[in-house]
Amino acid sequence: SAMSKEQRVLQYVQQNASRGDPDSVLAAVDKFGWETEWAMNLGDVKGAILDRFVKETAPQTMLELGTYMGYSAIRIARLLPETAKFMTVEFDQENAAVAREMIEFAGLQNRIIQITSDTADVIPQLKTKYDVETLDMVFIDHWKDVYVRDIKLLETNKLLRKGTVVVADNIIKPGAPEYAEYVRTCGKYDSTFHESRFEYSNDDIDGLEKSVFRG
Numbered sequence: 001s002a003m004s005k006e007q008r009v010l011q012y013v014q015q016n017a018s019r020g021d022p023d024s025v026l027a028a029v030d031k032f033g034w035e036t037e038w039a040m041n042l043g044d045v046k047g048a049i050l051d052r053f054v055k056e057t058a059p060q061t062m063l064e065l066g067t068y069m070g071y072s073a074i075r076i077a078r079l080l081p082e083t084a085k086f087m088t089v090e091f092d093q094e095n096a097a098v099a100r101e102m103i104e105f106a107g108l109q110n111r112i113i114q115i116t117s118d119t120a121d122v123i124p125q126l127k128t129k130y131d132v133e134t135l136d137m138v139f140i141d142h143w144k145d146v147y148v149r150d151i152k153l154l155e156t157n158k159l160l161r162k163g164t165v166v167v168a169d170n171i172i173k174p175g176a177p178e179y180a181e182y183v184r185t186c187g188k189y190d191s192t193f194h195e196s197r198f199e200y201s202n203d204d205i206d207g208l209e210k211s212v213f214r215g
């Protein structure tokens, strides 16, 4: 059967990037996104902002909600030490399969724990099944309608500590208004909005919300 868009991106990466070179993988995905087919990767513009947050935070324990094709997982993992524990969760089996191959091509499979499941099932298991005490950093980029459900799950499962940095994509497009309202007004976070551009777009606005748990 014909290839999916995600498989076409993976093929382009395999034919145009260098195996074991994460930056060349990111560059290939972004070139494809700008020049050939739009896809909902974090992208180069918002990606540079996330890079800065990851470098500033230097997390030893990191969780991503929403792997998609693995672009932001590669983006994050390339900045982490070998000793870091980084888990990424994807619900869609086909996307998870593409991500696994993309991450392997980038040579980062030893630095990323890929979980194919519903985040609502995984979050309550992180302490027991994945040996997590608390998270230093979280990147939320799965589905806007479950952002609030999942950050509340992180709270009730005692996975956040004073200073945990929670970053969320798509605050403007498609928009996560309930999430923005929650983190900015619940009193548990110091939250800042970082305006940027929607992925592979010169015109559309989007941005990342960075919320530091007060503990």
Ligand SMILES: O=c1[nH]cnc2c(O)cc(-c3ccc(F)cc3)c(Cl)c12
Pocket: 040, 041, 042, 066, 141, 142, 143, 144, 169, 170, 173, 174, 199
């Ligand atoms: O579902 C998403 N998960 C994680 N990131 C996403 C993203 O970065 C963008 C979009 C999106 C927005 C507007 C549009 F017209 C088409 C797609 C989605 Cl829908 C997601």
Ligand SMILES: [Mg+2]
Pocket: 040, 041, 042, 141, 169, 170
């Ligand atoms: Mg996104």
